Amino acid sequence: MATYAIGDLQGCDLTLGRLLERIAFDATRDRLWLVGDLVNRGPRSLAVLRRLRGLGGAVTAVLGNHDLHLIARADGLARPKQRDRLEDVLLAPDRDQLLCWLRKRPLLHRQDGYVVVHAGLLPQWSVERAAELASEIEELLRGRDRARLFEGLAAGPENEWSKSLAGPKRWATIVAALTRLRTCTPEGRMDLGFSGPPDAAQKGYLPWFRVPDRKSRDATVVFGHWAALGLRLKERYLALDSGCVYGNLLTALRLEDRMLFQEPYAD
Numbered sequence: 001m002a003t004y005a006i007g008d009l010q011g012c013d014l015t016l017g018r019l020l021e022r023i024a025f026d027a028t029r030d031r032l033w034l035v036g037d038l039v040n041r042g043p044r045s046l047a048v049l050r051r052l053r054g055l056g057g058a059v060t061a062v063l064g065n066h067d068l069h070l071i072a073r074a075d076g077l078a079r080p081k082q083r084d085r086l087e088d089v090l091l092a093p094d095r096d097q098l099l100c101w102l103r104k105r106p107l108l109h110r111q112d113g114y115v116v117v118h119a120g121l122l123p124q125w126s127v128e129r130a131a132e133l134a135s136e137i138e139e140l141l142r143g144r145d146r147a148r149l150f151e152g153l154a155a156g157p158e159n160e161w162s163k164s165l166a167g168p169k170r171w172a173t174i175v176a177a178l179t180r181l182r183t184c185t186p187e188g189r190m191d192l193g194f195s196g197p198p199d200a201a202q203k204g205y206l207p208w209f210r211v212p213d214r215k216s217r218d219a220t221v222v223f224g225h226w227a228a229l230g231l232r233l234k235e236r237y238l239a240l241d242s243g244c245v246y247g248n249l250l251t252a253l254r255l256e257d258r259m260l261f262q263e264p265y266a267d
Ligand SMILES: [Mn+2]
Pocket: 037, 064, 065, 066, 118, 179, 224, 225
């Protein structure tokens, strides 16, 4: 049995297929942990969703910003973005089953001393606290009231978390941190407009995982979302977005022995 953590797929199903062949993935024996952004921008989002749903319990996938955008688009609750490439999913005969599967994915997964999340954790959040907040969103996504969630996401988050936030602002701020965070101040104020390399961060801001004494430091956080950061494998964090959809590599990390497997983008 092996556990493979895999970076942002973004519709790169051909690359994923080759990577799974390379690691001789066996769904009856092995596990896949995916850091989210399964879909969009790349060529084959529909094939990615069908493949992952078909792998059943062997797959653990947390939701990324693009996955949430797809769910909102399918409900007619978000406008198309310029570089969206979601039509194959939206027009598929099995779209309802695939979207139902997607809406049931978590925003945070905890297991064996690891935390899997798409983007990051605010420094003031313990793993326990982040998991509670993630589950607030997961419940909304699965419920009948998810239109209110997406209206909140469209209205936008606060840059700063406060436990006194309530309703749509609260939900949007939780989702922004878990699925879009890259840099923040040591106090946890987010710079959500920044997507550059870490050394180009605004003055006073630093990568969230480098905030001294962040409350989640006892766990090893597995995440993606930050292609300009690239692959970084450290004791307390594993950054796995190696930019496949931009023509670079898709990465799988075998957690048991930290063996790395990579496959170049295939169209
Ligand atoms: Mn992302």
